[in-house]
Amino acid sequence: MFTNKDNSKETSIGIRSMSVWLPPHFQTGEEIAALSGIPEHVVKTKMGIVRKSRATEDMQPSMMAVEAAKKVLVGIDPLSIDMVIWTGSEYKDHIVWSAGIFVQRELGLRNAIAFDIGARCSNKILGLMLAKSLMQTNPNLKRVLLAGGHKTGDLVNYQDPNSRFLYNLADGGSAILLEKGAPNPLLESSFVTDGDFSLDVIVPAGGTKNPTRNHPKVEDTYLQVPDVDGMRQRLERSSIHNFMKVIKEASTQSMNKPIDYLSILHMKKSAHDEILKLSELREDQSIYLDHFGHYGAPDQVLSIGLAERQNKLKKGDHVCLASAGIGYTWSALSIRWDEPTFDQSLHKDLDY
Numbered sequence: 001m002f003t004n005k006d007n008s009k010e011t012s013i014g015i016r017s018m019s020v021w022l023p024p025h026f027q028t029g030e031e032i033a034a035l036s037g038i039p040e041h042v043v044k045t046k047m048g049i050v051r052k053s054r055a056t057e058d059m060q061p062s063m064m065a066v067e068a069a070k071k072v073l074v075g076i077d078p079l080s081i082d083m084v085i086w087t088g089s090e091y092k093d094h095i096v097w098s099a100g101i102f103v104q105r106e107l108g109l110r111n112a113i114a115f116d117i118g119a120r121c122s123n124k125i126l127g128l129m130l131a132k133s134l135m136q137t138n139p140n141l142k143r144v145l146l147a148g149g150h151k152t153g154d155l156v157n158y159q160d161p162n163s164r165f166l167y168n169l170a171d172g173g174s175a176i177l178l179e180k181g182a183p184n185p186l187l188e189s190s191f192v193t194d195g196d197f198s199l200d201v202i203v204p205a206g207g208t209k210n211p212t213r214n215h216p217k218v219e220d221t222y223l224q225v226p227d228v229d230g231m232r233q234r235l236e237r238s239s240i241h242n243f244m245k246v247i248k249e250a251s252t253q254s255m256n257k258p259i260d261y262l263s264i265l266h267m268k269k270s271a272h273d274e275i276l277k278l279s280e281l282r283e284d285q286s287i288y289l290d291h292f293g294h295y296g297a298p299d300q301v302l303s304i305g306l307a308e309r310q311n312k313l314k315k316g317d318h319v320c321l322a323s324a325g326i327g328y329t330w331s332a333l334s335i336r337w338d339e340p341t342f343d344q345s346l347h348k349d350l351d352y
Contacts, residue, residue, distance in 0.1 A: 011135070011136045011180055011181075012180070012181060012182075012185045013131070013132045013135050013136065013178055013179075013180060013182075013185065013186050014178070014179060014180075014181065014182030014183050014184045014185045014186065014338075015176060015177070015182060015183070015185075015186070015335065015341050016072070016143075016177040016178065016179040016182040016183075016184075016341075017071075017072040017176075017177045017341050017342070017343065018072060018174070018175065018176045018177070018301050018304060018305065018341040018342055019068045019069070019071035019072045019174065019175050019301070019305075019342065019343070019346065019347065020068055020172060020173065020174045020175075020298055020301055020302050020305055020347065020350075021064050021065075021067040021068035021071070021149075021172060021173040021174070022053045022172045022292070022349050023053050023054060023055040023056065023059055023064075023171055023172060024349070025053070025054050025055070025056060026051040026052065026053060026054060027051065027052055027054045027153070028050070028051045029043040029044040029049050029050050029051060032049055032158065032167055035158035035159075036158040036159070036161075036164070036167065038164070043167070044290075045269065046269060046270070047164070047167060047168060047268055047269075048168065048266065048267075048268055048269040048272070048288060048289075048290040049167065049168050049290060049293060050290045050291050051291055051292075051293070052153070052168060052169075052170040052292060052293025052294075053153075053170045053171050053172050053292055053293055053295070054153050054170065054171050055151050055153070055171035055172075059151070059171070060092075060093045060149070060151065061088050061089055061091070061092045061093060061099065061148070061149030061150060061151050061173070062092060062093050062099050062102050062103060062106070062149055063149065063173075064088075064149030064150070064151070064171070064172055064173030065086070065088055065099065065103050065147040065148050065149040065173045065174075065175065066103055066106045066107060066147070066149075067173060068147060068149075068172075068173035068174050068175040068298075069103065069107055069145060069147040069173075069175040070107070071175065071343060071346045071347075072145070072175045072176065072177040073107065073145075073177070074343065074346075076177070078107060078108045078109050078110070079109075079110060079111050080111075080143050081107075081109040081111065081112045081143050081144070081145050082111065082112055082113070082140060082141045082142055082144060083112050083113050083114070083131070083134070083141055083143075083144040083145070084100050084101075084103055084104045084107075084109055084113070084114035084115075084144075084145045084146075084147065085100060085114070085115065085116075085117060085127045085130065085131060085144065085145070085146050085147075086098070086099045086100030086103065086114070086115070086116035086117065086147065086148055087117060087123040087124045087126075087127040087146045087147065087148040087174075087297050088123065088147070088148020088149045088150055088173070088296075088297065089148065089149065089150040089151065089152055089296055089297075090118050090120070091150075091151065091152055091154075091155060091203075092149070092151075095206060095212075098114070098115065098116055099116055099148075099149075100114040100115050100116045100147075101114045101115075103147050107145075109145070112145070117130065119325045119327070119329050119331070120296070120297075120325030120326045120327055120329065121265060121294075121296045121297055121299070121323050121324060121325040121326065122191070122297070122323050122324065122325035122329040122330070122331040123148060123296070123297035123325065124146065124148070124174070124176070124297035124298065124300055124301065124321075124323070125189065125191075125297075125300065125321055125322075125323055125331040125332065125333045126191070126329075126331060127146045127176075127297075128146065128176070128178075128186055128189070128321075128333055129186075129189040129191075129333060131144045131146060131178050132178070132186045135178065135180060141180075142179065142180050143177065143178065143179050143180075144177075144178045144179075145176070145177055145178075146176040146177075146178070147173070147174070147175040147176075148173065148174060148175075148296075148297055148298070149172070149173040150170070150171055150172060150173070150295050150296040150297070150298065151171045152169040152170075152171070152223075152296060153169050153170055153171045153293075154171075155169065155203060155221075155222050155223045156169050156222065156223065157219060157222035157223070157224075160219070160222065160224065162224070162225045162228040163201075163222070163223055163224060163225050165268070166201070166223055168266055168267075168293050168294040169293065169294055169296075170292060170293030170294055170295045171295070172292075172295045172298055172302075173298065174295070174297065174298030174301040174302065175301075176301065183338035183339050184335055184336065184337055184338050184339065184341055185335065185336050185338075186333065186335055187250075187253075187254035187255065187333070187334040187335060187336060188249075188250050188251075188253040188254040188333070188334055189250050189331070189332065189333035189334075190245070190246040190247075190249035190250040190253075190331070190332050190333075191246060191329060191330065191331045191332075192242045192245055192246055192329070192330045192331075193327070193328070193329045193330075194234075194238060194242070194328050195327075196234060197231065197234065197235075197326070197327055197328040198327055199226065200225060200226070200227060200230075200231040200326070200328075201223055201224070201225055201231075201326045201327075202223070202224060202226070203220070203221065203222065203223055203224070204216065204220040204224060205217075205220040205221045206221070239271070239324070239328075239330075240271065240274060240275065240278070242324075242328075242330040243275055243322060243324065243332075244275070244278050244279070245330070246322065246330045246331055246332035247259075247262070247275075247279060247320055247322050247332045249332070250320060250332035250333055250334050251318065251320050251332070251334050253334075254318065254320075254334035254336075255318040255334065255336060257318050258280070258318065259279060259281060259285070259318050259319070259320045259334075260285065260313070260314075260317040260318045260319065260337075261285055261286065261304075261307055261312060261313060261317060261318075261319045261320075261337075262275070262276065262279060262281055262285060262286040262319075262320050262322060263286070263299075263300040263303040263304050263307070263319060263320065263321045263322070264286060264299070264300070264303065264321075264322045264323070265289075265294060265299035265300065265322070265323045265324065266288070266290070266292070266293060266294035266295075266299055267294070269288065269290075272286070272288055275322075284312070285312075286303070287303050287307060287310075287312075289302065289303065291352040292352075297323070299323065300321040300322070300323060302350075304319065304321075304337075304341060304342070305341075305342040305347055305350055306350055307319075308340050308341065308342050308344070309342070309344055309347070309350050309351075313337050314337075315337070315338055315339065316336065316337070316338070317336070317337040318334060318336065318337075319334065319335050319336075319337045320332055320333070320334045321333050321334075321335070
């Protein structure tokens with residue numbers, strides 16, 4: 001377990017703006033039911049997939065990140081960006097490739113250094129914590145862009161019943177622009193990592209153990225769960241507990257008030273409801289992403305964008321971001337919401 005307790009309040013690091021880029025295409029719950037053989041009502045109500053965003057073949061993760069980043073950079077001098085952190089998927093345009101550097105080039109951010117991080121679906125929260133720490137200790141870092149794209153919907157094998165909990169994987173991009181002295185300050189964060197899950201969800205093909213050149217079986221190019229029963233048992237013992245641990249630690253150390261809005265990733269409906277109940281939150285203090293799916297790291301960004309669009313936030317609200325990345329890393333980070341972060345005129349696709 002790791003808690004990032006900020007002992008230096010001299011420099012406030014805030015969110016200037018956030019954005020998402022969603023493909024204009026969707027895969028419906030009916031289609032997933034037909035492909036998997038799971039009853040439609042189970043897909044829609046228990047798995048919580050009314051529909052999910054899917055990218056076309058020519059839409060790549062880097063492009064989704066670039067398109068999302070363009071929205072947060074409107075009116076911003078590209079030469080004023082000091083750092084780019086790729087917070088997207090490790091499944092990207094090419095293997096052994098630095099997507100963040102490509103994003104930097106495509107956006108003309110010539111003064112920025114760029115690099116990728118990897119914590120699966122906890123990437124965005126880890127990126128926020130990392131960027132905040134770097135900006136507080138380096139006087140030359142004034143603006144940092146976090147951007148990433150996800151196309152993990154391509155890794156889902158609907159004929160594999162062991163990977164049902166992955167059927168919600170969706171495609172899209174997100175971006176966050178951080179700035180010293182900006183509103184919506186980043187507060188405290190907390191992380192728990194459990195290596196007992198490190199080999200539970202893998203793509204067997206493509207790595208050094210089974211290189212692509214060996215012409216792997218098609219099913220080996222999808223996400224697989226080698227020990228599904230063992231993973232379920234371990235998750236039942238620890239997942240909700242670890243979610244609550246990081247949410248409580250990040251929130252109680254951040255503001256002298258309870259959470260007003262929980263921005264959390266998409267998961268099965270029963271788990272979402274249990275976390276809200278244990279957090280003593282009403283249903284309207286979060287948004288269940290059953291019309292969008294699980295993008296990965298962008299889920300928390302999307303949730304805040306939807307909350308702003310639906311007027312769920314008010315100045316001074318305590319917003320907690322929470323996620324879990326396969327591997328497993330549970331993460332949470334609080335912010336104080338002072339003013340809108342989304343340019344809603346650029347996000348008309350948030351209506352549903």
